[in-house]
Amino acid sequence: MAADYLSSLISSLGGEQEGPDPNRLEGLAQMLRAEDPDVRDYLPRMRARIQEALRDRQGIYEARRESLNAEVSALIERNLGACQTLEQTLEGLIQEVTTETREVFERAASEFLETSDQLAGMAASGTPLCPRCGSQGPENLCPACELDRLIPDPDVAHMEYNRAVVGEEFLAVYNAYAEVVEGQAGLEPLMQALQSLEFSLLEAQALAEQAAEDSPPHQRLLHVINEAVEGVNRLHAVQENRRTSELHQGWVQVFNAAAVVPQLLAVPEEFEAEVEVEELEEESE
Numbered sequence: 001m002a003a004d005y006l007s008s009l010i011s012s013l014g015g016e017q018e019g020p021d022p023n024r025l026e027g028l029a030q031m032l033r034a035e036d037p038d039v040r041d042y043l044p045r046m047r048a049r050i051q052e053a054l055r056d057r058q059g060i061y062e063a064r065r066e067s068l069n070a071e072v073s074a075l076i077e078r079n080l081g082a083c084q085t086l087e088q089t090l091e092g093l094i095q096e097v098t099t100e101t102r103e104v105f106e107r108a109a110s111e112f113l114e115t116s117d118q119l120a121g122m123a124a125s126g127t128p129l130c131p132r133c134g135s136q137g138p139e140n141l142c143p144a145c146e147l148d149r150l151i152p153d154p155d156v157a158h159m160e161y162n163r164a165v166v167g168e169e170f171l172a173v174y175n176a177y178a179e180v181v182e183g184q185a186g187l188e189p190l191m192q193a194l195q196s197l198e199f200s201l202l203e204a205q206a207l208a209e210q211a212a213e214d215s216p217p218h219q220r221l222l223h224v225i226n227e228a229v230e231g232v233n234r235l236h237a238v239q240e241n242r243r244t245s246e247l248h249q250g251w252v253q254v255f256n257a258a259a260v261v262p263q264l265l266a267v268p269e270e271f272e273a274e275v276e277v278e279e280l281e282e283e284s285e
Contacts, residue, residue: 072134132183228257
């Protein structure tokens with residue numbers, strides 16, 4: 001997704017704190033200006049980090065550059081250009097610290113941090129963006145890509161993803177969800193995939209409610225199913241609120257029920273279903 005890609009460009013190399021921090025570009029620049037002899041110990045480390053950042057970001061950009069709109073592409077290229085200049089300048093500073101080289105480093109660091117902030121601002125602005133080209137506008141659908149514009153989720157990098165064998169209905173929803181966040185499809189296929197799953201969840205909800213009164217395992221199962229139904233509702237609501245964060249959280253709630261709902265629907269006997277639930281709980285521990 002283009003918005004997620006913009007978030008990935010936010011660098012941990014910038015930012016401010018009290019006193020020069022040689023692990024950050026601004027702190028390193030302060031030490032260079034002060035002619036701190038200890039700065040030589042940190043230059044190779046920073047160069048290695050910049051090289052890794054440049055390699056990773058260049059690869060991401062090359063894979064998506066044809067789909068990004070001109071404004072976003074130009075900003076990313078400025079960011080990558082500054083990153084490349086930083087890498088080359090750090091190589092020179094390792095050999096010899098001169099006034100000219102230090103000034104080039106400071107200008108490149110300023111450009112890098114400025115463009116990183118601008119990219120971060122796009123990802124956290126609350127403005128819906130096209131998940132493919134990164135464009136914004138008054139229309140819910142991007143005119144160029146014909147995809148739903150969505151508000152980016154700046155916390156997507158911190159999400160944890162689990163794996164499980166799921167039924168066809170859950171898989172269909174996941175595939176439609178993944179195509180939305182990857183900028184390959186709009187919301188409509190996801191809404192269609194939700195219809196079949198929603199019916200199965202409501203059926204499982206009814207079965208669990210019947211058995212839950214005197215069965216703690218079924219009470220816990222009912223809680224999972226209720227969460228999944230809420231997740232489905234959150235996914236539906238994205239049509240109105242346009243929030244990618246709700247898309248992610250809705251899928252997480254649905255996924256948590258993916259392992260237990262098919263088994264409940266496949267086992268009609270209450271006792272057998274209860275055994276299955278207890279086994280699933282033991283495995284999760």
